[in-house]
Amino acid sequence: MSASPIARQATNCQAIPSRRVLITDPSQMPDVYSSTPGGTVYSTTPGGTRIVYERSLMMSLRQSPISQTPPKCPLPAALLKNPNSVPNVIQPTAAQKARSNSISFDESQETFSMDL
Amino acid sequence: MAGNNTEEVEGSATTETKGTTNAEVPPEFLIKHPLQNTWSLWFYDNDRNKTWEENLIELTTFDTVEDFWRLYHHIKLPSELRQGHDYAVFKQGIRPMWEDDANKMGGRWLISLEKKQRNSDLDRFWLDVVLLLIGENFDHSDEICGAVVNVRAKLDKIGVWTADTSKQHANIEIGRKIKEQLGIHGKIGFQVHRDTMVKHSSATKNLYTV
Numbered sequence: 001m002s003a004s005p006i007a008r009q010a011t012n013c014q015a016i017p018s019r020r021v022l023i024t025d026p027s028q029m030p031d032v033y034s035s036t037p038g039g040t041v042y043s044t045t046p047g048g049t050r051i052v053y054e055r056s057l058m059m060s061l062r063q064s065p066i067s068q069t070p071p072k073c074p075l076p077a078a079l080l081k082n083p084n085s086v087p088n089v090i091q092p093t094a095a096q097k098a099r100s101n102s103i104s105f106d107e108s109q110e111t112f113s114m115d116l
Numbered sequence: 117m118a119g120n121n122t123e124e125v126e127g128s129a130t131t132e133t134k135g136t137t138n139a140e141v142p143p144e145f146l147i148k149h150p151l152q153n154t155w156s157l158w159f160y161d162n163d164r165n166k167t168w169e170e171n172l173i174e175l176t177t178f179d180t181v182e183d184f185w186r187l188y189h190h191i192k193l194p195s196e197l198r199q200g201h202d203y204a205v206f207k208q209g210i211r212p213m214w215e216d217d218a219n220k221m222g223g224r225w226l227i228s229l230e231k232k233q234r235n236s237d238l239d240r241f242w243l244d245v246v247l248l249l250i251g252e253n254f255d256h257s258d259e260i261c262g263a264v265v266n267v268r269a270k271l272d273k274i275g276v277w278t279a280d281t282s283k284q285h286a287n288i289e290i291g292r293k294i295k296e297q298l299g300i301h302g303k304i305g306f307q308v309h310r311d312t313m314v315k316h317s318s319a320t321k322n323l324y325t326v
Contacts, residue, residue: 050152050252050257051150051151051152051252052152052251052252052253053149053151053181053247053250053251053252053253054251054253055244055247055248055251055253055297057144058181058247058250058251059247060144061144061145061149061181061182061185062185062188063145064144064145064182064185065141065145066145066148066182066186067181067182067185067186067189068185068186068189069186070186070190071176071183071186071187071190073175073176075175075176075190075191076159076175078198079159079175079191079192079197080190080191080192081190081191081192081196082190085190086190
């Protein structure tokens with residue numbers, strides 16, 4: 001797919017490659033939702049389309065501002081590096097009050113639910 | 117002439133600054149990159165008052181590269197967990213237990229780490245294993261169920277779980293890829309879950325070795 005920011009610096013700026021496909025008749029439209037006229041965005045692999053990321057690309061995305069934002073899901077405080085940095089922290093004491101949703105870290109709570 | 121030159125230099129400097137400001141956020145950083153699969157992050161709590169299954173908690177799911185990093189940046193590394201704790205990353209819908217339908221016929225590539233490797237290798241190995249999984253870096257990634265890291269007093273362990281032990285070719289490809297990516301020089305073994313169930317894991321024989 002796209003090059004990492006580091007790779008880009010080394011190879012100068014490039015426009016995002018694009019291609020115009022002129023559609024003159026509905027019959028020229030692809031028959032599946034995941035496809036765009038002229039081919040799919042992520043290309044295809046033998047046996048079907050699969051989204052593959054090289055380690056280097058994923059490591060560069062680690063620096064993305066989106067990747068730095070705290071997760072919204074509730075997480076137990078014991079697991080967090082810095083419990084103050086995450087909005088939804090499950091405190092052991094808070095867990096004893098008003099617990100209606102699925103994740104419970106309170107042993108007195110017997111209605112621990114798990115999909116079986 | 118000299119004055120003109122200065123002006124030109126100043127002018128181009130301004131343009132350049134503007135250019136850099138725009139280029140500061142590369143286009144890759146403006147979007148989330150979808151993963152092929154949705155993955156669940158599990159945590160094993162090791163509370164003695166609870167059963168094994170009650171201790172196993174599905175914390176959340178993620179389906180983009182960025183959402184994985186959001187979690188990773190905010191939760192403890194395996195080396196920072198208490199002994200007895202586990203993390204597991206599995207395809208959504210597969211529970212990190214032998215009994216799950218997706219694991220019944222399966223096994224795991226097992227990487228055992230000596231205590232001294234907890235500081236040097238454990239976190240790096242775990243991250244690289246998870247990236248291999250969520251980036252679909254195996255030729256037979258359909259065979260992948262998930263991965264587990266066990267933080268233990270004796271040996272820390274990382275296991276990559278696959279679906280069908282009879283698929284020799286696929287399992288060996290997966291084992292080789294893990295070994296190559298992590299830079300492991302020794303041998304790693306593949307164990308059948310049904311064997312691990314009846315024996316202590318260190319006594320379980322290897323079905324495959326790479």
